[in-house]
Amino acid sequence: MNFTYNVTDLFPYIEYRLEMYLKSEGVDENPDPATLTVRTNPEVPSEIKNISVTVEGAKNVSVCWSRPEPFPGPTNYTLTLVDLGEEPQRDRKKVIADFENNCSSIEGLEEFWPYKVKVMASTEVGNGPSTNTTEFRTLEAAPGKVTQLEIRQIQDTFHSLNVTWKAPLLRDRNANITNFTVTYKLSGMQYDNETVFILPWSPAREARYAQTVSVEPEKNYTYEISAGSVCCQGEVLTRIHYSPAGNPPQPTGCVIGCSDTKPSSSEPESASSFTITITTDFFSNDTNGKITDYGLVVDAVQSDEPTASSTVANMKADHFIEFNNWYKANEDNFQLPYRATPLGWSIQTDKEHTV
Numbered sequence: 001m002n003f004t005y006n007v008t009d010l011f012p013y014i015e016y017r018l019e020m021y022l023k024s025e026g027v028d029e030n031p032d033p034a035t036l037t038v039r040t041n042p043e044v045p046s047e048i049k050n051i052s053v054t055v056e057g058a059k060n061v062s063v064c065w066s067r068p069e070p071f072p073g074p075t076n077y078t079l080t081l082v083d084l085g086e087e088p089q090r091d092r093k094k095v096i097a098d099f100e101n102n103c104s105s106i107e108g109l110e111e112f113w114p115y116k117v118k119v120m121a122s123t124e125v126g127n128g129p130s131t132n133t134t135e136f137r138t139l140e141a142a143p144g145k146v147t148q149l150e151i152r153q154i155q156d157t158f159h160s161l162n163v164t165w166k167a168p169l170l171r172d173r174n175a176n177i178t179n180f181t182v183t184y185k186l187s188g189m190q191y192d193n194e195t196v197f198i199l200p201w202s203p204a205r206e207a208r209y210a211q212t213v214s215v216e217p218e219k220n221y222t223y224e225i226s227a228g229s230v231c232c233q234g235e236v237l238t239r240i241h242y243s244p245a246g247n248p249p250q251p252t253g254c255v256i257g258c259s260d261t262k263p264s265s266s267e268p269e270s271a272s273s274f275t276i277t278i279t280t281d282f283f284s285n286d287t288n289g290k291i292t293d294y295g296l297v298v299d300a301v302q303s304d305e306p307t308a309s310s311t312v313a314n315m316k317a318d319h320f321i322e323f324n325n326w327y328k329a330n331e332d333n334f335q336l337p338y339r340a341t342p343l344g345w346s347i348q349t350d351k352e353h354t355v
Contacts, residue, residue: 012043013073042073045121045128053134058111058141058174063134064103065119073123075099081106084114084135086170111141111174143227143234144172146180148208151223151241158217158246158288164210165225167201168234175229177201182211187220187240215243217289245289251279294346297323299337 010016020034045068054062063079081092096104109115114137120130146165154160163182167173178201185194197211215221220242227234283294329338 010040011070012040013071015039042123042125044126045072045075045123047129047132048077048119048121049132051117051119051132051134053117053136055136055139056105058139059109060105060107061109061136061138062103062105063117063119067099067102068121068128071099072121072128073125076122077102077104078120078122078130079104079106080118080120080130081109082116082118082133084116085110109138110171111138112176113138113171140175140229140231142232143174143177143229144168145235145237146225146227149223149225149237149239151239153244154212158244159214161213161215161241161243162210163213163223163225164208165237166206166208168227173227174234175231177227177229177234179228180209181224181226181228181233182213183224184213184221187222217243217245219243247288248291249285249287294341296340296345297337298340 007016007018016038018036018038020036022034048065048068050066052064054064056062065077068075075098077096077098079094079096081094083089083091092106094104094106106117114135116133116135118130118133121128146168149163149165152162152164154162163184165180167177180199180201182197182199183194195213197213199209199211202209213221220240223239223241224236225239226236283291285291323337323339324332325339325342329336
């Protein structure tokens with residue numbers, strides 16, 4: 001005859017020893033009981049509670065939680081890290097195969113970034129529920145480099161440049177940015193010769209920041225731009241930029257044949273030449289850069305009221321090299337302006353020139 005007896009209210013995955021004694025009438029005890037050792041099956045773990053996060057730095061945290069009760073059997077913990085920032089990245093998971101180990105570190109996080117974490121316990125039978133979560137933000141760090149730096153000449157001036165940039169990329173900001181620092185100086189100079197500007201942070205999402213700086217033409221300047229926060233100054237973006245020379249400034253006074261009376265030197269010396277007197281100050285004005293070439297261009301005006309032709313009036317700094325010389329212009333009956341001075345001519349050595 002077989003007997004069946006159900007033993008209930010046992011704990012999961014626990015080894016039990018069963019002993020069966022036979023008792024006969026008149027015998028107080030049976031010295032040799034029948035024994036059986038059995039282990040209960042594991043079960044699905046209960047939900048993880050009391051998830052706590054200790055933010056240890058800008059890129060790492062420590063996560064701890066309460067172990068499920070009762071002990072469900074060999075247990076794995078799965079930590080799921082959820083990115084709560086804009087354009088979130090894929091969830092990160094970490095598995096811990098040890099019931100007793102209820103703390104774990106997570107590294108390689110974004111600086112000053114929001115996350116939430118949840119922990120799920122599982123056994124070979126199945127996964128426990130994981131609805132409890134804890135949100136946190138990593139600590140601030142130095143902001144990353146600014147982006148889209150541009151240094152451009154301001155139209156019609158060669159003594160000012162416009163420096164523009166944008167904030168670091170969202171995942172590189174690493175803090176609540178409060179300001180930007182712009183530093184510039186002549187390349188090779190010491191820091192006591194630098195100029196510093198501080199610009200406030202703008203809440204506008206796609207704000208472009210700008211700072212106008214004064215420069216001297218034909219010199220290299222070193223520019224350093226960085227973002228700053230309450231905690232620290234950010235990574236510096238360095239750019240060396242050459243300030244270009246411009247066209248020599250237009251004269252404001254008399255340049256040719258300047259005197260109170262009409263100079264006799266302006267009278268023609270022959271049928272094909274006359275002498276002009278030139279104010280040399282005009283040729284030494286290096287406000288927009290060092291003057292490297294000189295030249296006189298003559299326009300044969302066919303009128304009683306001489307006016308500069310559009311070709312001469314709009315002439316760029318180096319275009320006089322492209323004009324024909326007197327001999328070629330003479331062959332063309334002076335239909336176009338011509339270059340009256342040879343290449344390499346200098347006003348410093350030829351203050352009076354026969355044209």
